[in-house]
Amino acid sequence: MKLLTHNMLSSKCLKGVVTGYPLTIIAKDVKVSEVDFNQEFVSRVLPKLDWNVLWKAAERLGHVGELPQTLIENYENDPEFLKKVHHVLLEVEVINGELVCPETGRKFPITSGIPNMLLNDDEV
Amino acid sequence: MNALKTFNRYLLWFANEHVDFRLAEIQAILELYKIKAKWLEKPSPKPYWLVELPNENDAIQIASRSVTMRYIIELWGGATSMEDLHTELKSMPESKILQYCEEHLSFKVKVECYGNSQTAAEKVEKIDTFNYLPLKGKVKLKNPDVTFNLIEYWGMEPNNLPSKPYNVFFGRLIAHGQRDLITELSLKTRKFIGNTSMNSQLSLIMANQAKVQPGDLVFDPFVGSGSLLVAAAYYGAYVLGSDIDYLMLHGKTKQSRKQTRDKPRVDESIFENMKQYKCQNRYVDVVVADAALPPWRSSLVLDAIITDMPYGIRESAETIGSTKIQDGKHVVPENEIHIPSKIEYDFSKMLEDLFKFSLTHLKVGGRLVTWLPVLLCDYDPNELPMHRCLNLVSNCEQKLSTFTSRRLLTYEKIKEPELHEVGAFTVSYGAAFREKFYRHAQKLQKERAENRHNNREIVLSLSEP
Numbered sequence: 376m377k378l379l380t381h382n383m384l385s386s387k388c389l390k391g392v393v394t395g396y397p398l399t400i401i402a403k404d405v406k407v408s409e410v411d412f413n414q415e416f417v418s419r420v421l422p423k424l425d426w427n428v429l430w431k432a433a434e435r436l437g438h439v440g441e442l443p444q445t446l447i448e449n450y451e452n453d454p455e456f457l458k459k460v461h462h463v464l465l466e467v468e469v470i471n472g473e474l475v476c477p478e479t480g481r482k483f484p485i486t487s488g489i490p491n492m493l494l495n496d497d498e499v
Numbered sequence: 500m501n502a503l504k505t506f507n508r509y510l511l512w513f514a515n516e517h518v519d520f521r522l523a524e525i526q527a528i529l530e531l532y533k534i535k536a537k538w539l540e541k542p543s544p545k546p547y548w549l550v551e552l553p554n555e556n557d558a559i560q561i562a563s564r565s566v567t568m569r570y571i572i573e574l575w576g577g578a579t580s581m582e583d584l585h586t587e588l589k590s591m592p593e594s595k596i597l598q599y600c601e602e603h604l605s606f607k608v609k610v611e612c613y614g615n616s617q618t619a620a621e622k623v624e625k626i627d628t629f630n631y632l633p634l635k636g637k638v639k640l641k642n643p644d645v646t647f648n649l650i651e652y653w654g655m656e657p658n659n660l661p662s663k664p665y666n667v668f669f670g671r672l673i674a675h676g677q678r679d680l681i682t683e684l685s686l687k688t689r690k691f692i693g694n695t696s697m698n699s700q701l702s703l704i705m706a707n708q709a710k711v712q713p714g715d716l717v718f719d720p721f722v723g724s725g726s727l728l729v730a731a732a733y734y735g736a737y738v739l740g741s742d743i744d745y746l747m748l749h750g751k752t753k754q755s756r757k758q759t760r761d762k763p764r765v766d767e768s769i770f771e772n773m774k775q776y777k778c779q780n781r782y783v784d785v786v787v788a789d790a791a792l793p794p795w796r797s798s799l800v801l802d803a804i805i806t807d808m809p810y811g812i813r814e815s816a817e818t819i820g821s822t823k824i825q826d827g828k829h830v831v832p833e834n835e836i837h838i839p840s841k842i843e844y845d846f847s848k849m850l851e852d853l854f855k856f857s858l859t860h861l862k863v864g865g866r867l868v869t870w871l872p873v874l875l876c877d878y879d880p881n882e883l884p885m886h887r888c889l890n891l892v893s894n895c896e897q898k899l900s901t902f903t904s905r906r907l908l909t910y911e912k913i914k915e916p917e918l919h920e921v922g923a924f925t926v927s928y929g930a931a932f933r934e935k936f937y938r939h940a941q942k943l944q945k946e947r948a949e950n951r952h953n954n955r956e957i958v959l960s961l962s963e964p
């Protein structure tokens with residue numbers, strides 16, 4: 376699971392949960408791989424991200440690097456900055472671990488990089 | 500004909516397959532590249548369409564994406580008889596054609612004869628009648644610098660052949676369409692496939708209908724083995740998928756193809772498919788999730804949703820529910836904590852959920868491309884799911900059997916819905932549709948079995964070739 380995906384995932388489908396966001400990451404294995412940088416893509420998804428959540432997730436995994444805690448202005452024309460964002464969004468990956476619902480503590484396993492968001496029938 | 504205008508005319512030559520998909524595909528490509536095309540003849544089931552395009556580059560762009568089109572030529576002449584064609588070509592200003600006839604340019608003339616057959620000798624004979632063209636280069640059959648196309652159109656009824664072709668065309672080849680891509684991305688050589696993987700041709704057509712562009716974010720909520728995402732990623736999109744089948748996403752279902760030894764299936768996953776086609780840089784993630792209960796927060800904005808929902812013939816459609824049904828196929832391995840039970844996912848409900856999801860997550864201008872199975876006897880275009888924010892842009896039919904077909908529906912989100920509209924939206928698509936569809940399929944299978952028994956030719960195909 377990449378941090379881009381984490382930024383978009385919630386547990387709101389659990390019964391009684393209001394926002395279910397952000398999910399807390401408990402990482403057992405984290406992998407960093409090289410992914411080609413696409414400036415256009417990064418600047419297109421950036422406005423849809425919850426920056427704070429991204430930053431905290433990256434920090435938690437120990438990969439925040441020089442990423443500033445508050446989003447800078449005019450990032451569209453700042454390839455150096457966008458490369459750092461690219462790194463945390465697409466290159467850092469949780470291979471095994473868990474995602475934890477902030478409201479109920481329900482854990483969703485991540486196995487071989489794939490989060491399992493299925494619910495039990497008594498949870499819907 | 501106005502000679503000055505001659506070179507703005509192009510002829511699109513199509514493959515004799517998926518005829519009903521041509522217009523939707525080409526129109527999507529025209530929109531994608533903002534090409535202003537003017538049809539010189541209303542597009543029809545004929546294998547060629549005539550169009551006026553602002554310039555040659557537009558023709559190249561169309562060819563760079565179309566999989567239904569074989570090639571596009573710059574039209575030098577088109578007539579209802581050979582004599583008229585020759586007259587037209589002879590009256591062309593030399594200044595227009597000399598640049599393609601120079602000595603250093605090798606060339607060939609290709610003769611296409613649609614609806615009739617021709618011998619090699621006849622071909623040569625036909626080519627010889629064009630000997631007035633001032634071609635100075637050498638003939639080269641393989642990869643010539645310039646290719647000319649002579650096309651004879653003998654109509655669509657091989658049993659009712661006219662004495663001479665209805666139409667004849669001559670032109671210069673501009674570019675080939677993407678037919679080769681069909682082979683390049685073929686399921687036959689793909690590392691990871693499932694029993695409902697979509698073939699590469701239809702997947703590419705779907706990505707075209709979705710107007711997929713480089714840098715887009717494309718999602719498939721019934722991702723299976725990811726065949727639709729392969730096409731989207733190939734066209735430069737970043738791809739994301741989900742599926743309820745844990746074993747499928749982990750490549751732990753029955754192996755893709757028979758292997759000679761019990762080798763571990765190390766390379767069977769959607770990610771490995773992306774790697775196979777050098778698209779791994781655009782693989783975002785796949786998530787095990789129920790499409791009825793999408794785990795995505797609302798800020799997930801998608802450029803396109805392309806999907807193929809289960810319709811209960813070759814795979815099960817399920818959702819998390821309260822009716823306990825033991826289903827061996829979906830038992831999650833030991834290290835997983837929960838084993839949800841599943842209930843059948845009603846087709847109307849599935850469509851409804853897909854629409855709600857699209858209303859929420861598609862960007863304005865983004866497209867939803869999905870299949871709808873239909874019983875020919877029940878089909879009513881007025882029953883298709885509709886919403887004022889999702890505009891049905893195309894509806895193409897693929898015949899599956901004598902009783903059934905499936906339709907590729909393309910919707911474009913034209914505005915944001917009001918919040919209450921999404922919750923209130925409902926779809927009712929044919930009562931007990933799945934059972935009927937399934938029964939018809941079974942009936943057909945039985946028929947085929949009987950046919951086989953009688954040693955007769957089986958001509959009908961229930962599934963994809």
Ligand SMILES: C[S@@+](CC[C@H](N)C(=O)[O-])C[C@H]1O[C@@H](n2cnc3c(N)ncnc32)[C@H](O)[C@@H]1O
Pocket residue numbers: 693695696697720721722723724725726727741742743744747788789790791806807808809810814815816817818819844
């Ligand atoms: C027609 S197949 C899609 C095949 C896919 N295009 C491929 O390339 O393999 C339908 C898929 O929907 C999945 N499915 C069934 N019910 C589902 C649900 N409620 N939510 C998500 N996926 C579901 C099945 O596991 C199956 O993989």
